Amino acid sequence: MDVQTxxxxxxGIAVLTGLGAGFGIPIATGKTSEAIARQPEASxxxxxxxxxxxxxxxxxxxxxxxxxxxxxxx
Amino acid sequence: xSEAVGGTVHEAMSISEKITEGMGIKTVFTIDAFxxxxxxxxxxxxxxxxxxxxxxxxxxxxxxxxxxPKKPQLMLEACIGFMDDFAKEKIGHHARTFLPFLxxxxxxxxxxNLAPMLTPAGTGLYAGQMEPLFVIKPxxxxxxxxxxxxxxxxxxxxxxxxxxxxxxxxLKHLVHPTPVMLPFNIMEYAIKPLSLCLRxxxxxxxxxxxMLLIECVVPIAIPPLAGLYFDLFDGLIQAVVFAFLSTIYIxxxxx
Numbered sequence: 585m586d587v588q589t590x591x592x593x594x595x596g597i598a599v600l601t602g603l604g605a606g607f608g609i610p611i612a613t614g615k616t617s618e619a620i621a622r623q624p625e626a627s628x629x630x631x632x633x634x635x636x637x638x639x640x641x642x643x644x645x646x647x648x649x650x651x652x653x654x655x656x657x658x
Numbered sequence: 659x660s661e662a663v664g665g666t667v668h669e670a671m672s673i674s675e676k677i678t679e680g681m682g683i684k685t686v687f688t689i690d691a692f693x694x695x696x697x698x699x700x701x702x703x704x705x706x707x708x709x710x711x712x713x714x715x716x717x718x719x720x721x722x723x724x725x726x727p728k729k730p731q732l733m734l735e736a737c738i739g740f741m742d743d744f745a746k747e748k749i750g751h752h753a754r755t756f757l758p759f760l761x762x763x764x765x766x767x768x769x770x771n772l773a774p775m776l777t778p779a780g781t782g783l784y785a786g787q788m789e790p791l792f793v794i795k796p797x798x799x800x801x802x803x804x805x806x807x808x809x810x811x812x813x814x815x816x817x818x819x820x821x822x823x824x825x826x827x828x829l830k831h832l833v834h835p836t837p838v839m840l841p842f843n844i845m846e847y848a849i850k851p852l853s854l855c856l857r858x859x860x861x862x863x864x865x866x867x868x869m870l871l872i873e874c875v876v877p878i879a880i881p882p883l884a885g886l887y888f889d890l891f892d893g894l895i896q897a898v899v900f901a902f903l904s905t906i907y908i909x910x911x912x913x
Contacts (some may be wrong), residue, residue: 636902646860650856653681654823657678
């Protein structure tokens with residue numbers, strides 16, 4: 585197996601980090617909708633913490649993507 | 659190089675070639691100054707265009723300010739009021755100190771992420787028949803831009819923390835809950851800018867590559883719809899997230 589093939593397989597494995605974000609963000613979204621349905625007047629604060637949460641949850645997926653891109657193109 | 663190969667091979671080659679070309683940062687021209695050759699990449703030119711847009715908008719919108727505002731001034735006041743309220747809610751009574759900085763980052767990122775919609779996409783539109791003169795690509799797809807922004811933010815966090823808390827207060831804050839947390843508190847100064855930088859870069863570059871792929875595979879009907887999500891929504895959300903996280907970092911540094 586030459587280096588390029590190994591790098592491509594590695595890139596595929598790296599992108600598996602997207603699984604975590606894919607499971608986590610929908611849960612956060614569902615809980616946010618629930619919370620807003622219970623207390624519509626607090627929707628501003630809830631949306632704020634929701635945005636912060638998904639930004640942090642998304643980070644792992646993005647790291648996977650960056651690692652994959654580095655493996656393929658560099 | 660692609661003219662030599664024809665037919666189906668050319669098609670198969672062109673997708674990966676286009677993506678590689680889209681990812682790379684091209685050097686448009688070089689400036690000879692002081693015996694140095696300064697390469698000017700397309701990111702820098704896009705940046706100039708974005709800067710020109712913001713300066714022009716600021717100039718036009720703030721002319722003829724009056725007591726009873728008309729439409730442009732109302733719009734401007736609503737935007738500033740929104741950012742002011744947000745900063746006050748998060749940062750507290752130091753909000754006015756940091757509002758110009760955070761607002762500038764926010765406005766710059768919004769304009770930078772939306773500016774690519776000003777020029778035609780370049781890949782699918784003319785079926786390769788005609789090259790537009792200059793295509794503004796999303797300039798946050800260049801990691802240098804996002805790294806610079808992240809470094810500016812973390813330097814601001816560091817110095818504002820020292821200045822507002824005082825040197826002793828800052829050292830106390832470093833060992834805040836327990837002295838065991840000291841290495842982690844110091845590590846945050848590396849992790850925060852890294853994650854800020856890579857989040858913005860990865861999101862915009864990922865969306866850009868997906869749009870390139872879609873334009874190569876289905877050049878008609880789908881790209882405008884997908885572009886609504888990948889260009890408009892994703893760009894806006896990432897600008898908001900970047901400004902939001904910067905605000906949170908500053909808020910916890912000076913609280």
